[in-house]
Amino acid sequence: MPATDPFDHDAALAACARGDRQALAQIYGLEGRYLLGVALRIVRQRQSAEDVLHDAFVSIWQRAGSFDPARGAGRGWIYSVVRHAALNWVRSHAREVPVDEEGQAALENEVALARHATQLDPAETRVDLGRLEACLERLEAERRECIVLAYLDGCSHGEIAQRTQKPLGTVKSWIQRGMRSLRECMA
Amino acid sequence: MNPNDTTPPSADDALDALAGDYVLGTLSATTRREVEARMRREPALREAVEAWEERLHPLVALAEPVEPSPALWRRIDASVSAAAAPRRTASRTGWWSSLQLWRGLAGAGFAAAALMAAVLVTRIEPAPATQFIVVLVAPQDKAPGWVVQAAADARRLSLTPLGSITVPSDKSLQFWTKADGWRGPVSLGLVTPGQTLQVPLDKLPPLEPNQLFELTLEPANGSPLDRPTGPIQFIGRAVKVL
Numbered sequence: 001m002p003a004t005d006p007f008d009h010d011a012a013l014a015a016c017a018r019g020d021r022q023a024l025a026q027i028y029g030l031e032g033r034y035l036l037g038v039a040l041r042i043v044r045q046r047q048s049a050e051d052v053l054h055d056a057f058v059s060i061w062q063r064a065g066s067f068d069p070a071r072g073a074g075r076g077w078i079y080s081v082v083r084h085a086a087l088n089w090v091r092s093h094a095r096e097v098p099v100d101e102e103g104q105a106a107l108e109n110e111v112a113l114a115r116h117a118t119q120l121d122p123a124e125t126r127v128d129l130g131r132l133e134a135c136l137e138r139l140e141a142e143r144r145e146c147i148v149l150a151y152l153d154g155c156s157h158g159e160i161a162q163r164t165q166k167p168l169g170t171v172k173s174w175i176q177r178g179m180r181s182l183r184e185c186m187a
Numbered sequence: 188m189n190p191n192d193t194t195p196p197s198a199d200d201a202l203d204a205l206a207g208d209y210v211l212g213t214l215s216a217t218t219r220r221e222v223e224a225r226m227r228r229e230p231a232l233r234e235a236v237e238a239w240e241e242r243l244h245p246l247v248a249l250a251e252p253v254e255p256s257p258a259l260w261r262r263i264d265a266s267v268s269a270a271a272a273p274r275r276t277a278s279r280t281g282w283w284s285s286l287q288l289w290r291g292l293a294g295a296g297f298a299a300a301a302l303m304a305a306v307l308v309t310r311i312e313p314a315p316a317t318q319f320i321v322v323l324v325a326p327q328d329k330a331p332g333w334v335v336q337a338a339a340d341a342r343r344l345s346l347t348p349l350g351s352i353t354v355p356s357d358k359s360l361q362f363w364t365k366a367d368g369w370r371g372p373v374s375l376g377l378v379t380p381g382q383t384l385q386v387p388l389d390k391l392p393p394l395e396p397n398q399l400f401e402l403t404l405e406p407a408n409g410s411p412l413d414r415p416t417g418p419i420q421f422i423g424r425a426v427k428v429l
Contacts, residue, residue: 021267032259033255036253041250050259053263058266061267068401068415069399070363070371070372071415076241079247083212087219091215129249155212156213175211179208182242186242
């Protein structure tokens with residue numbers, strides 16, 4: 001997913017809207033594995049994540065005509081369609097939070113991973129998050145973790161509270177304040 | 188503690204917080220559905236959601252890529268083919284009207300509209316130097332509603348109505364443009380239905396082929412933001428004529 005990718009997502013969406021199936025195939029060929037990665041982090045079951053990606057691509061095809069390039073980038077629009085399809089799936093399937101020992105260990109690993117992924121040490125950062133990165137770095141670590149667990153792993157407030165072993169109210173207020181700081185920082 | 192933490196939240200803050208939570212993904216299934224329904228009729232909420240999508244989008248780069256199984260694309264392709272067939276004959280509203288629109292812009296309908304517009308343009312203003320034409324059509328039925336014409340050297344363009352339309356008294360029509368590569372759309376001003384609008388272009392780069400033009404329905408004094416907030420009424424892309 002190189003930042004300088006010359007692929008024109010806006011043009012590909014316009015082509016989809018004209019009924020050009022090749023354009024949809026191009027989007028899939030370029031973004032499919034990254035989009036499945038995004039869906040799988042949220043859905044956490046391989047088959048369901050593929051189902052979500054299937055539905056999302058049909059949706060992209062059907063809604064391509066409503067994409068308005070004046071209101072945002074095509075690439076972001078495509079990722080939003082997939083993320084919200086995954087979020088809708090996970091919220092309507094009321095994911096059970098595993099509480100057994102093995103599940104708890106897995107969760108702790110995941111929290112550690114999220115922590116690692118958000119440490120954002122310039123020497124270690126694998127990807128460039130641009131302005132967002134600088135703004136995330138200014139947040140307190142626990143607020144940053146909560147935001148990443150929600151956005152990337154599709155965790156609800158309750159799940160984040162369980163994972164981070166913090167009271168629900170604390171998690172909610174961390175997220176609320178973290179989001180407000182992000183908004184100000186990126187204004 | 189941040190001093191902002193103690194400021195009582197305004198209605199705007201509440202809307203923005205809801206939009207942020209929607210994009211972040213922490214809302215329940217029920218609330219998510221409510222937000223999605225409200226977005227369709229509340230431009231301010233949709234606008235706030237779009238802003239949050241843009242802010243947080245870079246985070247997707249933290250998800251490790253996962254190779255889809257080879258069967259997945261075949262499934263998608265089959266579903267899309269199955270969905271494509273009835274669309275050609277159906278005349279539903281919604282996204283399909285937009286699809287019709289774009290197909291129309293690309294196909295014969297657009298050529299006919301452009302031809303019609305060209306004839307009309309030469310009648311209205313016999314300037315030989317017209318180099319760009321945009322036919323703005325309604326998303327629902329592709330009916331041409333306005334013509335934009337500009338000479339490449341002249342630093343202005345004109346927006347000419349092709350018919351009469353009515354705008355609710357508490358609303359206005361706002362004219363926008365965006366070329367590929369621009370960060371966002373630029374307002375060209377408010378439009379009075381039935382009247383030709385002349386727009387100086389001295390603050391804009393020269394027109395480009397395929398540049399997007401649209402008229403959106405906005406509050407009486409125009410969009411409160413630096414971009415459209417209301418539904419598209421007419422839309423089209425610039426075509427170079429020589």
